[in-house]
Amino acid sequence: MPAPAKLNLMLHILGRRADGYHELQTLFQFLDYGDELTFALRADGQIHLHTDIRGVPHDSNLIVRAARQLQRQANCPLGADIWLNKRLPMGGGIGGGSSDAATTLLGLNHLWQLDWPEDRLAELGLSLGADVPVFVRGRAAFAEGVGEKLTPIELSEPWFLVAIPQVLVSTVEIFSDPELTRDTPPIKVRSLLEGGGHNDCLPVVQKRYPEVRNALILLNKFVQARLTGTGACVFGSFPNKDDADKVARQLPATLPSFVAQGRNISMLHRKLEIMAKK
Ligand SMILES: C[C@@](CO)(OP(=O)(O)O)[C@H](O)COP(=O)(O)OP(=O)(O)OC[C@H]1O[C@@H](n2ccc(N)nc2=O)[C@H](O)[C@@H]1O
Numbered sequence: 001m002p003a004p005a006k007l008n009l010m011l012h013i014l015g016r017r018a019d020g021y022h023e024l025q026t027l028f029q030f031l032d033y034g035d036e037l038t039f040a041l042r043a044d045g046q047i048h049l050h051t052d053i054r055g056v057p058h059d060s061n062l063i064v065r066a067a068r069q070l071q072r073q074a075n076c077p078l079g080a081d082i083w084l085n086k087r088l089p090m091g092g093g094i095g096g097g098s099s100d101a102a103t104t105l106l107g108l109n110h111l112w113q114l115d116w117p118e119d120r121l122a123e124l125g126l127s128l129g130a131d132v133p134v135f136v137r138g139r140a141a142f143a144e145g146v147g148e149k150l151t152p153i154e155l156s157e158p159w160f161l162v163a164i165p166q167v168l169v170s171t172v173e174i175f176s177d178p179e180l181t182r183d184t185p186p187i188k189v190r191s192l193l194e195g196g197g198h199n200d201c202l203p204v205v206q207k208r209y210p211e212v213r214n215a216l217i218l219l220n221k222f223v224q225a226r227l228t229g230t231g232a233c234v235f236g237s238f239p240n241k242d243d244a245d246k247v248a249r250q251l252p253a254t255l256p257s258f259v260a261q262g263r264n265i266s267m268l269h270r271k272l273e274i275m276a277k278k
């Protein structure tokens, strides 16, 4: 089952709530590139992730946490063996961990035949991370609140070149920076689609992470470079794959990258639709 990446095409910070979380406006689109998970049924109720991710203990992995939460809340006696093909860089702002969690929820909902509706899975997902619900829904969306109020949206589906600065950006660190601007006035989706939108995290991320600043300078030579989420990844959009590939070939080896197409429906949901028809 695919666990696609996302991009934040823009990210405005409107304010900070009493619990420390930030009020955002952001535009999510999926990429046709991501991790892959494999699930096999276990009758003994155990959850085993057979792939190690460096720096993430088994029980803290969002895949295991998502599986255990679903199992507990659904009171399900079944378990699962899980394998992960990790392609997405961690702490990259392209949502790898959140997407893995969402794929686990939808994958096990299917495998365990729980028949939970999407609303309930999205609600459980939100308790695992602010970005999980959009992956559960699988539709490009304008997000508000802390990222959980989703309005599906039809965007053009350009090709993106995503460059991966070799540094892990901590989301918590960026959101707790006193210099972060938190007073962008709310805007309507319509004005966004007419152009405009920026990423309020950019100044703080650039200042703290020279690797990200350098990547932006490099990519800006070819295309208008943007930051996704709190970084570290930076990206630019292109009308076709060839143009994106051409620029990718000109980036130095110290700045790895990939090319993928923007998608309004996530690959996970396409796959689930195909499985439902069988
Ligand atoms: C801001 C975004 C944009 O997509 O950044 P990226 O992580 O993708 O770069 C996300 O909403 C992040 O989502 P996610 O990575 O799931 O965040 P969580 O685990 O829920 O939160 C990590 C930490 O970020 C801060 N946080 C997160 C979301 C939010 N609306 N306000 C916050 O202040 C909080 O300090 C929180 O403890």
Ligand SMILES: Nc1ncnc2c1ncn2[C@@H]1O[C@H](COP(=O)(O)OP(=O)(O)O)[C@@H](O)[C@H]1O
Pocket: 053, 055, 056, 060, 061, 062, 063, 089, 090, 091, 092, 093, 094, 095, 096, 097, 098, 099, 100, 101, 171, 229, 231, 232
């Ligand atoms: N399955 C997972 N994949 C990636 N990261 C995970 C996973 N489970 C837990 N994490 C933790 O979540 C953090 C953020 O991961 P990730 O979603 O890749 O970044 P971002 O939110 O910046 O896109 C990682 O640094 C890691 O500690």
